[in-house]
Amino acid sequence: MFKYMFKINLSKIFLISYRNIIKNRARSAILAIAILLVTFILTLVMAITAGVDDNLTKTASTLMSGDLNVGGFYKISSSSAAPAVTEYTKITSLIMNDPNIKSEISKIVDRIRGYGRLISDETSMDMPLWGVDLRNENYLSKILKAHEGDFDRVIDKGNMAIFEYHARKLKVKVGDVVTLSVPTQRNTNNTKDVKVVAILKDIGFLSQFSVFLNSADLRDVYQMKENVTGVIMIYLKNLNKLKDVENKVNKLLTDNNYKLMEKDQRPFFLKFDKVSSEPWRGQKIDITTWEEEISFLRWIIKIFNALTMIFTVILLVIIAFGIMNAVMIAIKERTIEIGTLRAIGMQKIMVIKMFLLEAFLLSATASILGITLGAVVALFLNILHIPIMSEAFRSFLLSNELILSVRIDNILLSFFIVVIVTMLGAIYPSYRASKLKPIVAINHID
Amino acid sequence: MTNLISNLISVENVCKDYKLGAVTVNALKEINIKISIGEFMTIAGPSGSGKTTLLNLIGCVDVPTEGELVIDGKGISRLSDKELTELRLNTIGFIFQTFNLIPVLNVYDNVEFPLLLKNDLSKNKKERKERVMYFLDKVGLADHLNHRPSELSGGQRQRVAIARALVSKPKIVLADEPTANLDSETGQNIIDLMKKINREDHTTFIFSTHDTSIIKQAQRVVVLKDGHISSDEMMK
Numbered sequence: 028m029f030k031y032m033f034k035i036n037l038s039k040i041f042l043i044s045y046r047n048i049i050k051n052r053a054r055s056a057i058l059a060i061a062i063l064l065v066t067f068i069l070t071l072v073m074a075i076t077a078g079v080d081d082n083l084t085k086t087a088s089t090l091m092s093g094d095l096n097v098g099g100f101y102k103i104s105s106s107s108a109a110p111a112v113t114e115y116t117k118i119t120s121l122i123m124n125d126p127n128i129k130s131e132i133s134k135i136v137d138r139i140r141g142y143g144r145l146i147s148d149e150t151s152m153d154m155p156l157w158g159v160d161l162r163n164e165n166y167l168s169k170i171l172k173a174h175e176g177d178f179d180r181v182i183d184k185g186n187m188a189i190f191e192y193h194a195r196k197l198k199v200k201v202g203d204v205v206t207l208s209v210p211t212q213r214n215t216n217n218t219k220d221v222k223v224v225a226i227l228k229d230i231g232f233l234s235q236f237s238v239f240l241n242s243a244d245l246r247d248v249y250q251m252k253e254n255v256t257g258v259i260m261i262y263l264k265n266l267n268k269l270k271d272v273e274n275k276v277n278k279l280l281t282d283n284n285y286k287l288m289e290k291d292q293r294p295f296f297l298k299f300d301k302v303s304s305e306p307w308r309g310q311k312i313d314i315t316t317w318e319e320e321i322s323f324l325r326w327i328i329k330i331f332n333a334l335t336m337i338f339t340v341i342l343l344v345i346i347a348f349g350i351m352n353a354v355m356i357a358i359k360e361r362t363i364e365i366g367t368l369r370a371i372g373m374q375k376i377m378v379i380k381m382f383l384l385e386a387f388l389l390s391a392t393a394s395i396l397g398i399t400l401g402a403v404v405a406l407f408l409n410i411l412h413i414p415i416m417s418e419a420f421r422s423f424l425l426s427n428e429l430i431l432s433v434r435i436d437n438i439l440l441s442f443f444i445v446v447i448v449t450m451l452g453a454i455y456p457s458y459r460a461s462k463l464k465p466i467v468a469i470n471h472i473d
Numbered sequence: 474m475t476n477l478i479s480n481l482i483s484v485e486n487v488c489k490d491y492k493l494g495a496v497t498v499n500a501l502k503e504i505n506i507k508i509s510i511g512e513f514m515t516i517a518g519p520s521g522s523g524k525t526t527l528l529n530l531i532g533c534v535d536v537p538t539e540g541e542l543v544i545d546g547k548g549i550s551r552l553s554d555k556e557l558t559e560l561r562l563n564t565i566g567f568i569f570q571t572f573n574l575i576p577v578l579n580v581y582d583n584v585e586f587p588l589l590l591k592n593d594l595s596k597n598k599k600e601r602k603e604r605v606m607y608f609l610d611k612v613g614l615a616d617h618l619n620h621r622p623s624e625l626s627g628g629q630r631q632r633v634a635i636a637r638a639l640v641s642k643p644k645i646v647l648a649d650e651p652t653a654n655l656d657s658e659t660g661q662n663i664i665d666l667m668k669k670i671n672r673e674d675h676t677t678f679i680f681s682t683h684d685t686s687i688i689k690q691a692q693r694v695v696v697l698k699d700g701h702i703s704s705d706e707m708m709k
């Protein structure tokens with residue numbers, strides 16, 4: 028059957044299809060423009076969704092995760108839980124001394140994870156705290172833009188960067204001093220005064236969950252030793268190797284008698300309750316990926332994907348009916364021609380192929396044009412840095428401007444979807460055409 | 474004996490009814506004919522007598538209500554649609570009253586088309602070209618290869634259709650009123666062409682016509698009347 032389909036020379040069928048498209052210029056053009064518009068819109072919508080995904084992932088992982096994280100908890104008593112890694116330099120050097128792992132790593136840094144209160148002259152607020160060492164994380168100022176002040180000054184002890192959100196709540200400006208107050212494992216509160224040196228532009232609601240302090244200051248208030256940190260963040264050269272590197276690090280630490288926590292795909296701040304209810308004491312290591320640390324954000328992507336999906340389905344249904352209608356008309360107009368072809372010996376399957384080929388030529392050409400146009404416009408809109416006006420959108424897109432991302436796999440996907448849907452739309456009328464009796468070539472009166 | 478071997482078409486007790494709502498039209502009633510290789514035969518008769526119906530049955534584009542047709546040794550009632558299509562492709566050539574060329578293809582491509590449907594020839598461009606040119610030469614259109622049907626006169630179109638019907642070297646060529654849409658001089662040219670091909674290649678021609686001057690030129694004349702054969706004569 029399949030062999031039969033290709034035994035026959037298709038070039039003339041191709042020519043017939045092509046010439047018929049040209050001959051029925053007006054109808055072909057309307058249909059082609061419709062398909063073009065649909066693929067164009069599809070490409071843009073997919074680019075927006077991909078842009079949101081990319082931006083969200085990048086922002087969230089910059090704020091709160093490396094590609095791979097070696098974190099964990101230290102329990103001084105069975106009811107406590109501190110997000111800390113003791114003697115972390117040993118772990119870092121273990122990792123960096125394993126040539127198989129080291130070759131995959133582009134950068135390795137550490138941060139202190141904390142949770143405490145910021146007290147200004149007017150008011151106070153509780154929030155997560157990040158202790159960073161900007162000597163290692165010098166790229167941070169490229170992603171976190173200062174609205175006022177200079178983020179790089181957090182390199183010095185006693186300095187802190189907060190977001191506009193915090194500045195508004197606390198009613199502080201660059202240069203103001205706020206008091207940092209954290210609970211320790213011994214149920215006391217330690218305090219320290221720090222100076223606001225930068226107010227960062229908000230990047231959506233995630234801003235609420237991050238202020239950046241010098242890690243030395245956080246060590247001070249938590250009375251942490253120099254060799255204790257919150258999390259070791261590992262950035263990879265190639266994200267596709269993530270699973271592989273995770274397994275290697277896991278094995279390395281297990282082999283070196285570190286106690287690892289059971290895999291729990293939630294971000295670290297949702298693990299406190301569970302850990303503090305467990306009976307063990309001392310140190311346990313928790314290896315997590317960026318996807319796990321920002322998994323609480325996936326719902327945003329899911330909403331976007333769902334919207335894209337609904338939108339796509341609607342557009343495709345329109346296209347399917349459009350092409351179905353067009354092929355129906357073509358078949359009506361070409362009844363005698365089809366009957367003649369059947370009478371002179373064309374098989375039914377060939378009639379189907381002839382009309383499918385016509386639909387394919389039209390939709391493939393139109394969708395390639397539509398996708399190209401969509402991609403160009405998406406890239407252009409990206410360059411324009413269009414601001415997002417709605418506060419709500421800014422907040423959950425973690426961005427102040429529209430970001431579009433043109434992905435090759437999305438382009439191929441929309442091409443194939445559009446082509447397949449048009450073919451599906453053309454199948455039924457083509458089948459009807461193949462059912463035409465050869466006698467229609469003869470018995471007509473016109 | 475010789476009759477049996479040369480028997481190309483055998484129409485056996487064929488009836489054809491058309492149902493038009495509650496009315497049944499008996500277009501053909503108990504038709505029996507045998508046609509041999511190389512005949513040049515016309516089917517005559519008044520309008521509505523069943524000429525087209527009979528040609529359609531012989532051409533395997535329609536099936537009888539009763540009876541059997543044996544074409545080139547095959548009983549067509551037992552053939553599937555695919556086999557009937559193959560029979561039409563390999564054994565039968567059609568010349569239509571309305572020419573029925575493919576409008577988007579030029580003269581050469583129209584004539585070549587049946588060859589592309591044949592497995593053995595669809596890959597052999599050289600052989601196809603030789604055949605197409607041979608028959609286009611025969612019908613006198615070798616210098617109109619690139620014309621579209623819309624750029625040809627009626628007579629020229631019918632000659633293209635004849636070349637298309639002949640190109641796959643069918644044993645039978647069927648033509649339902651091939652000259653009805655042509656002026657009498659052009660019509661005569663078409664008949665001359667058919668006669669020449671019949672003489673040279675022994676292709677069997679069966680055609681219907683109303684034109685008495687054309688009827689006179691056939692070797693055999695079958696006259697239909699109300700779905701019956703009213704006469705069946707060999708001329709000369």
Ligand SMILES: Nc1ncnc2c1ncn2[C@@H]1O[C@H](COP(=O)(O)OP(=O)(O)OP(=O)(O)O)[C@@H](O)[C@H]1O
Nearest residue numbers: 470491493498500519520521522523524525526527
């Ligand atoms: N598709 C059809 N449906 C119903 N009746 C039909 C159909 N085709 C033909 N008939 C009837 O069958 C009879 C024979 O018709 P047919 O077309 O074979 O005659 P014909 O001899 O070819 O006539 P003409 O010289 O006018 O072409 C006529 O009575 C006609 O009305």
Ligand SMILES: [Mg+2]
Nearest residue numbers: 524525526649
């Ligand atoms: Mg007729």
